[in-house]
Amino acid sequence: DTEVTQTPKHLVMGMTNKKSLKCEQHMGHRAMYWYKQKAKKPPELMFVYSYEKLSINESVPSRFSPECPNSSLLNLHLHALQPEDSALYLCASSQQRGNRPQHFGDGTRLSIL
Amino acid sequence: DQQVKQNSPSLSVQEGRISILNCDYTNSMFDYFLWYKKYPAEGPTFLISISSIKDKNEDGRFTVFLNKSAKHLSLHIVPSQPGDSAVYFCAASGLEANNLFFGTGTRLTVIP
Numbered sequence: 001d002t003e004v005t006q007t008p009k010h011l012v013m014g015m016t017n018k019k020s021l022k023c024e025q026h027m028g029h030r031a032m033y034w035y036k037q038k039a040k041k042p043p044e045l046m047f048v049y050s051y052e053k054l055s056i057n058e059s060v061p062s063r064f065s066p067e068c069p070n071s072s073l074l075n076l077h078l079h080a081l082q083p084e085d086s087a088l089y090l091c092a093s094s095q096q097r098g099n100r101p102q103h104f105g106d107g108t109r110l111s112i113l
Numbered sequence: 114d115q116q117v118k119q120n121s122p123s124l125s126v127q128e129g130r131i132s133i134l135n136c137d138y139t140n141s142m143f144d145y146f147l148w149y150k151k152y153p154a155e156g157p158t159f160l161i162s163i164s165s166i167k168d169k170n171e172d173g174r175f176t177v178f179l180n181k182s183a184k185h186l187s188l189h190i191v192p193s194q195p196g197d198s199a200v201y202f203c204a205a206s207g208l209e210a211n212n213l214f215f216g217t218g219t220r221l222t223v224i225p
Contacts, residue, residue: 004156042117042202042215043157056212090156101147102213104156 003027004105006091012111015081021108023074023091032074033102034066035090043090049074050096081112116140117205119216127224132190134219136203139184143205147213148177148188151200160201161188193223 004025013019023032031050035043048056049068063085065077074091088109092102118137126132134148144165149157163170163177163186170177176189190197203216 042217045212101159101162103159106156
């Protein structure tokens with residue numbers, strides 16, 4: 001069982017909808033990450049939070065809005081997405097920024113109609 | 114441009130034999146390397162890592178070798194078991210390790 005929990009596992013939404021992806025970890029990790037993975041491609045970093053503060057935004061469009069309400073939770077708010085945003089969204093956490101392995105959740109598979 | 118490359122999309126090995134998965138990288142600033150295993154419908158699971166100050170790290174059946182001069186690393190699994198059948202991703206990061214750069218993965222099939 002993964003120690004990083006992502007909900008929902010699947011999400012289908014229209015281009016005008018607003019939805020949120022949720023990620024939770026209880027390992028005491030202080031760095032959390034959002035990745036996007038398209039089919040047959042490797043995961044690509046979107047955002048990094050360190051000690052609940054956004055430290056990295058890899059030029060992600062503003063229709064993706066991350067939020068870290070506390071050290072265990074990471075949300076990704078979605079609004080006005082495009083069909084090309086359909087992908088697997090992976091959350092990860094690590095003890096802190098630096099050379100530590102990142103532990104991944106099982107992802108949310110997002111489909112935009 | 115892909116900074117981490119896994120040139121073999123698939124590998125088949127008999128149960129009990131050695132599996133060798135290869136990975137090449139181009140960025141000489143990378144100093145931390147990891148291998149992840151991924152089953153369908155699950156996220157990547159961390160397997161083993163190596164820092165650039167080492168050339169070998171071993172954990173049970175899994176050994177990672179790093180050749181910095183060749184910018185190459187490999188994962189050895191011995192003996193291979195059917196439960197090892199999965200997609201294996203190589204990943205690399207620099208000092209800050211904010212970003213993991215992943216290879217495209219190698220699908221390992223262990224034949225009973």
